Amino acid sequence: MSNNECSIQQTLDVIGDRWMLLIIRNLFRGARRFGELEEDLGIAKNLLTARLNKLVGAGIAERVPYQERPLRHEYLLTQKGRDLSPSLVALMKWGDRWCNDGSAPTVLVHSDCGTPLMQVTHCPTCDDSLDPGQIRSRPGPGAQEALR
């Protein structure tokens, strides 16, 4: 019913498995090579292979050779991948608050000034940040086009 109306479904089809976001998190932190990811995550090699192929196929990461003979690649986030940053930040914040008593094991800071960051849902009209009760969903432009 509400499935195809919603981007959450489509997003989760791509990155909604147990490993994807963890791999992406490590790519954000600077991991690039197969072995590096494998060791950090403790993921089985075949799964890592499959996941990296999926990431590359989805355009979230790209495979770039860093040496010939033997040919070796590294995996870099594309813009599409880097754009997952807010999602990771949001999930991390939730974990900080609800799985770690509000004390963050890792904290995100502004690279310029070192201030810990906030993530907010913002209404441009009211110029205010909102909580969940003030958010409604409604069909957007994509849905309207399908009806015409």
Added chain:
Amino acid sequence: MSNNECSIQQTLDVIGDRWMLLIIRNLFRGARRFGELEEDLGIAKNLLTARLNKLVGAGIAERVPYQERPLRHEYLLTQKGRDLSPSLVALMKWGDRWCNDGSAPTVLVHSDCGTPLMQVTHCPTCDDSLDPGQIRSRPGPGAQEALR
């Protein structure tokens, strides 16, 4: 290595499977009953049972009787569950942009004024919104306490 330092891992342990976030999304949208979730999502009944138990066990949803004879429950998000809103919003935005050409099938609006919302990562010191390149991670208060 970096596993336990990070709340993303812990968050995904709780809600990082294919169904959890979709169930939570539907709870956000007002679904409350077993059959409602089952039909909307197309999830197998046994999985829905297992997932709802996990959500209740994790304190993300609570099971509240809405009738006796026969006893029937509905599932409501707790504060912990409602607090996943920013994560869902972020994932949805990503899907809008990257899976739907930027046109949102469903759009989130401010209930007061109807304006479509933005989600931003914000530096309270600089009073500015940031992009991923300006974000660094470092050990937080949880980790620091362990060092003192």
Added chain:
DNA sequence: AGAGTCAGTTGCAAAAGTAAACTGACTCCC
């Protein structure tokens, strides 16, 4: 030549997911 590294592939057992049938406690209607 032998040992080591890196990035995978292959094979198999275990776990998780799916679909469909079944259960139990009721209500509704003739």
Added chain:
DNA sequence: GGGAGTCAGTTTACTTTTGCAACTGACTCT
């Protein structure tokens, strides 16, 4: 009061996906 229907599951049989370990291939280093 008997039959049909609803709702929220449970059970069962089957398929798919994981996870682990061992193996491969192309090299380098000593």
